[in-house]
Amino acid sequence: MAELTLNEKRLLAALAKEKKADAEHLASLLDATPEAVVQWAHLAEDKGLAKVERIVEKQILPTEEGEQYRKFNLPETQLFALIRPGTQLADLQKHPAFKIGFGQLRKKGLIRVEGSAVLKNENMSTAAEESALRNPVSGESHTKKLIKRGILAESETVRYAISIIPEGLALVHQGLDLREEIGTLTRDQILSGSWKTASLRRYDVKKLPKTVYPGKSHPYQRLIDEMRQILLEMGFTEMHGEIVQSAFWNFDALFQPQDHPAREMQDTFYLKEEVSLPDGWECLRDMHEHGGNTSSTGWGGKWNPGKAKQCVLRTHTTSLSIQYLAAHPEPPVKAFCIGRVYRREAIDPTHTPEFEQLEGIVMDKDVTFRHLLGFLKEFYQRMGFSDVRFRPGFFPYTEPSVEPEIWVDGLGWVEMGGAGVFRQEVTDPWGVECPVLAWGLGVSRVAMLRLGLKDLRQLYQSDLEWIRNSPVHAPGAAGRKA
Structure with a gap:
């Protein structure tokens, strides 16, 4: 049999007295956390000495809104x-509950409206709903409706029942060494020789070993940082600008x-604010x-x-490029921006x-279309x-x-x-x-291809499992020159 740790021995010793107990109770006996006790129990179970039962208990409880309705119906x-x-x-409209209650009464066919008068339908009541509110039954139709309305909510609790089996009990009866274990030798223990009897x-x-997940940035952010580093290595300067732009600069x-x-409302997010035009706007007119x-x-x-x-939410980062050129009209200019557009x-x-867009400009005396293709x-x-x-394209x-x-292989x-x-x-x-x-250039499209995604929305989600399992790209990865 595999060697037992001190904590497993302590657990078995406690179980020999308790026979079966919840993790919370054992944790109080062993001065540990319930999570640690469950971990020790699983180790003992793997060695055929204990049994761990995961017990899921479901409850239906009123929400904060439901608690109020329990008091006042x-x-x-x-x-x-x-x-x-x-x-x-008009009499009912004065009541605070009218906004919600009247709609529910009509929906359930409890009332009818004749002109300005409100009448009850015969043999109708809300007794079943009130009963479900105070004594909810899982799967019952009225309970389901109250859950859907956010008045009741299903909650799930998990507890662990741990018991010792005959093999574990026999081992305890044989005797367990419960002395404190030493995992790291000290200088004094080595010099004194006490380690020999420890x-x-x-x-x-x-x-x-237990998997350790190091802190890391989101895969999409890492890819953006990689793009930024490539352009900086190519000699570009990064430019920045506001998300809210005037239609003057954006269009x-x-x-x-x-x-x-492209300037119509179906493509652009317009804001109610306006800004003054920059100096020299007459030349553009x-x-x-x-x-x-x-x-x-x-x-x-x-x-x-x-x-x-x-004012608009910028529809492209090209609005930043033209502002940068207006501020730097003399060559050479070599700038880029990676920013979000709407x-x-x-x-x-x-x-x-x-989504994100990568914008770049190069301005100099002798640059040509062939230089653009090369970049x-x-x-x-x-x-x-x-x-x-x-x-060829048109813009x-x-x-x-x-x-x-x-x-791209598989896509063309x-x-x-x-x-x-x-x-x-x-x-x-x-x-x-x-x-x-x-x-x-489309940043998200590059990201989907590089990360092997089929859904663009995953780039903007904090999926911990995906983030943990995604590799951290080294500087020489993905075809880049080391």
Whole structure:
């Protein structure tokens, strides 16, 4: 038989007297916690000396709201008791229980309304519901209804009954060494030689230790941090900005026409606040109306400053890029942002109304479209995606435009975002004369592919089991260069 620990021996000795007892009672005898006693009992059970029973007890108890109704009766009962011949609806509306109680009375067919009069239906009462409130029976229909209303709630308690079996009792009768065990030798014990007669704790080198879960950040956050580190290593500066942006920076500054579908309420979260326009906004107005000082003809029509003052939850992080360029119009500029954006989307496994976007810009005298493709290819390869390709795209504020795609086994080519060279209509109002390469990439899409997820919502959940079992990525992992 495997060696017993001191705690297992103490438990068996206590059980020899008690025969069978709850973990809480044994814990009080052994000066330990119930959880520790259950653990010792399971060890003794594994060695065929004890038996552990897990007993689940279910109770149906009133909620805080239910406790009030136990004192004063259910809202429908309170109202039902007030109804007399000639009772008017207006009379009942004065009662605090009317809002809930009246609806319940009508739903259960206990009353009828004739004009402004409220009448009881014959042979009807709320006695069954009141009985269920005070003496709930599991599975009974009225009890179920009160649980659904949040008046009653099911609770579950677990207790452990531990007993000694004949083999354990025989071992106790043979005699147990209950001397204190020593797990770590001290200097004094070694010098004095007292260790020779001490009761040394034995170790089973084949037994797996208890799993220890180290503290770690969320897998999605680790992936975002990895992206950030890659871009910093590539020489980029991180830019930051507010979640609430004016429509001026979110749309107008990116040469999106004021009647563009993306600006409508079905796509954008508009706020009631407004902000003033920045200095030099007239240049942007001229760009929209007739192309300003460029060869562009603009969008035509009348540009509305009031519409540009509206505040929105940013729909993309490109609004931060154009503000950064306006503040840094001289080359070179090499900046990025990883931030949350907001759009009106129905929540499903592939869509949420808020998600992260990776934004990047490069501005210098001699940069070209080929440099843009090189930056994107380098980034995705460092993220572990070896096969990257590009196909033509269209965006209101870049020309030429491109959509990067990566190859994923089992899925094929997956589109990852949009990129291009900012149009002159975007950069000219801010005095930017050099080419600007820009991209906006989906962070959550990369995360789903890297983490092997099928439901986007899991990225925003604190699933401890998933977090504990997810590996921590090393700097050289996922195809990145060490």
